[in-house]
Each structure stands twice: as structure tokens, then as C-alpha cells.
Amino acid sequence: MHIPDGFIPLWQAVIYYIIALIVGFYSIRWARTSLDERKVPLLAVLAAGIFAIQAMNIPIPWGTSGHMVGAALVAIIIGSPFAGFLVLTTVLIIQALFFGDGGVTALGINIFNMAIISSWVGFYGFKWLKPVINEVPAVFVAAWASLFLAAIACAIELSLAGTFPLTLGLYFMGLYHAVIGVVGEGLITTIAFLAIKGVRPDLIYREEVGSHG
Amino acid sequence: MDKFVVGGLVVAILIAIMAPYLASSDPDGLESAAEKIINPEVSDEAVLESPMPDYVIPSLGEDPISGVVAIIIGVLVVFGLAYGLGYVLKKKET
Numbered sequence: 001m002h003i004p005d006g007f008i009p010l011w012q013a014v015i016y017y018i019i020a021l022i023v024g025f026y027s028i029r030w031a032r033t034s035l036d037e038r039k040v041p042l043l044a045v046l047a048a049g050i051f052a053i054q055a056m057n058i059p060i061p062w063g064t065s066g067h068m069v070g071a072a073l074v075a076i077i078i079g080s081p082f083a084g085f086l087v088l089t090t091v092l093i094i095q096a097l098f099f100g101d102g103g104v105t106a107l108g109i110n111i112f113n114m115a116i117i118s119s120w121v122g123f124y125g126f127k128w129l130k131p132v133i134n135e136v137p138a139v140f141v142a143a144w145a146s147l148f149l150a151a152i153a154c155a156i157e158l159s160l161a162g163t164f165p166l167t168l169g170l171y172f173m174g175l176y177h178a179v180i181g182v183v184g185e186g187l188i189t190t191i192a193f194l195a196i197k198g199v200r201p202d203l204i205y206r207e208e209v210g211s212h213g
Numbered sequence: 214m215d216k217f218v219v220g221g222l223v224v225a226i227l228i229a230i231m232a233p234y235l236a237s238s239d240p241d242g243l244e245s246a247a248e249k250i251i252n253p254e255v256s257d258e259a260v261l262e263s264p265m266p267d268y269v270i271p272s273l274g275e276d277p278i279s280g281v282v283a284i285i286i287g288v289l290v291v292f293g294l295a296y297g298l299g300y301v302l303k304k305k306e307t
Contacts, residue, residue: 001243004257031302040299045221047295048288052228055268055284057237064245065237086302090295094287100263151242168250176242200217 001069001154001177002095002110005103008161016157017108023085023116030082039078042203046074047087049192051094058184066180069114072122072146073189076139077196079205084119085111109157113150122146136190143189144181151177225288233268233280 008016035043050070057065070091075084092110095101102110125142133141155173159166164173197204240248247257265271265283273279 001241003243005260006255006257007247028302031299031304033304035299035303037303037306040296040303041215041218043299044292044296045218045225048225048292049221049228051291052225052232052284052288055280055287056228056232056235057239057241059237059239060242062245063239064242065239066242086298087295090298091291094291094294096263097261098263098265098287098290099268099283100259100261100266101268103257103259104261154243155246163252163255164246164250169246172246172249173242176245180242199220203217 001113001151002102003106003154005105007103007158007163008106008109010105012161013105013108016112020089020108020111020116024089027082027085030080031086034080035083043074043078043083043087046070046077047090050074050087051091053188054091054095058180060176060179062176064176066176066184068184068188069118069147069150071114071118072126072143072185073192075119075123076126076142076193077204079207081119081123084122085115088115088119113154117150117153118146121149136194139193140186140190144186147181147185148174148177222288222292225292226285229284229288230281232284233277
């Protein structure tokens with residue numbers, strides 16, 4: 001879902017850059033008040049793993065492929081969408097500058113979709129679903145939704161840019177990413193969550209009972 | 214560095230080694246949609262030339278080994294950058 005240069009008019013690209021900077025400012029504030037030193041290596045390992053897995057496209061029908069975003073996994077494990085933002089933004093910057101994956105002018109919009117929308121959908125989706133459908137199904141559904149809704153947002157943005165027609169854009173982006181979301185995001189996120197929980201349950205964020213948040 | 218970090222990095226590097234062999238080369242969801250419905254006046258020419266376009270080292274060619282090297286470099290750079298960023302931004306001990 002990495003948007004290349006040229007798909008978004010520059011004046012619109014600037015708007016997404018500004019939104020990314022504002023959320024970046026609040027993410028730095030979150031880290032300064034809430035990012036525990038013991039979580040820093042975890043953050044770095046998640047970033048490295050997500051970069052690697054994003055290079056592995058999984059085939060889906062219709063001669064198409066797709067890969068995990070990973071923002072939901074980070075937000076759920078660390079316990080904040082701001083952590084998802086910081087990790088995905090790091091990955092997206094390296095992809096755009098070193099690998100030509102996602103345009104440099106489109107970095108703001110790619111951060112908007114994959115670091116902001118995916119992180120917040122993944123985190124709050126998990127938080128709201130967990131009491132209703134239990135922890136592991138909540139991880140799966142929240143991860144699926146984090147990819148699907150980012151793709152829907154992408155289709156709307158590309159239609160605002162005049163690059164895709166709205167209805168067909170929603171149809172194809174929605175269809176492909178609904179499928180990519182099942183294996184590419186939902187299943188891999190669930191496996192990674194269970195693997196981390198199996199070896200280091202202490203690393204997984206737990207909401208304190210009776211406390212804020 | 215604790216075992217978890219080393220283990221996590223090993224998993225990331227194993228994925229990096231497998232990716233060029235296993236990854237589908239079909240267009241991704243966005244590219245596939247673009248092939249069908251993009252406004253023909255839109256072009257996707259990159260503004261900036263990147264050193265390792267499409268996850269290969271240009272001097273090593275389009276070989277899977279070239280992809281493995283490029284992705285491992287990326288894994289290490291992302292790890293270092295995220296670690297540094299986390300270290301600088303982390304909560305101050307009180």
C-alpha cells in the first residue's frame with residue numbers, strides 16, 4: 001500500500017506531512033512520559049522484524065500480492081498507538097529513502113495510512129474487542145481491520161487526489177486488502193503475539209486494573 | 214543485549230534470507246488496483262533515486278542474493294535507528 005511519488009498532488013502531500021508531524025510531536029511527548037527504558041530493545045526488534053516481513057509479499061488471488069503493515073502488533077504489544085506510530089514511521093522512512101518503496105513526497109501520506117490509521121485502529125480495535133470476543137480473536141480482528149481500514153482510507157485519498165475513481169478505488173482496494181488482511185495481517189499478528197507471549201509474557205502490555213486508560 | 218533481542222533479530226534476518234526466494238513478485242494491492250483504474254494522466258516516477266531500489270543492490274544485479282543482502286542491510290539500519298530513537302526519547306528516570 002506504499003503510495004509512490006506522483007499519485008498525490010504536492011499541495012495535498014504537504015497536508016499529510018503536516019498531520020504526520022503533529023502526530024510525531026505527540027508521539028515524542030508520549031515516549032518522554034511513558035516509554036520505559038526496558039521497552040526500547042523490544043521496540044527496535046519489532047521495527048526490524050516488521051521491515052523484514054514487509055519485504056515478503058504473500059500471493060493472493062487475482063495475480064495480486066500484499067504484506068503485513070505491523071502497526072497493530074506494535075500498538076497491542078507495547079500498549080500504545082504512539083509506539084505503533086514511532087516504529088512504522090521509522091520503517092517507512094528507511095523504505096522511502098533507501099529502497100524506493102513509497103515515494104519521498106508521499107512519505108507523509110504513507111505515514112498517515114500505515115503509521116497513524118493502522119496503529120489507532122489496531123490499538124482501539126483490540127481494546128474494545130478484547131472484553132467482547134476474548135484476547136486472541138481480538139488481536140486477529142483488530143489486525144485485520146488495521147490493514148483494511150488503512151486501504152479504505154488510501155482509496156479515498158487517491159480519489160481526492162484525482163488518481164483513482166472513488167467507487168472502483170474502494171472496490172479494488174477494499175477487496176484486495178480484505179484478503180491480504182486475513183493472512184498478511186491477522187494471522188501473522190496473532191502468531192507473533194502468541195510467540196512473544198509464550199517466551200516473554202512480561203513484555204506484553206497489561207492494562208492496570210482500576211487505573212486510567 | 215538480552216536473549217529476546219538476539220532471538221528477534223535472528224528471526225528478522227531469517228525472514229530477510231527467505232524473502233527474495235519466497236516473496237510473490239505479483240503487484241501489490243495498490244499496484245494491482247492502479248493497473249486497472251488509474252487516471253492515465255498520472256505517472257509514478259520517483260522524485261529521488263534510492264540506493265537499493267526494489268530491495269536489491271544494483272551492483273549485484275537482480276539476483277536473490279542481492280535481495281538478501283539489501284534486506285539484511287535494511288533490517289540492521291531499521292533496528293539501529295529504532296533503538297537510537299527509543300533510547301533518546303525514552304522516559305527519564307525519576
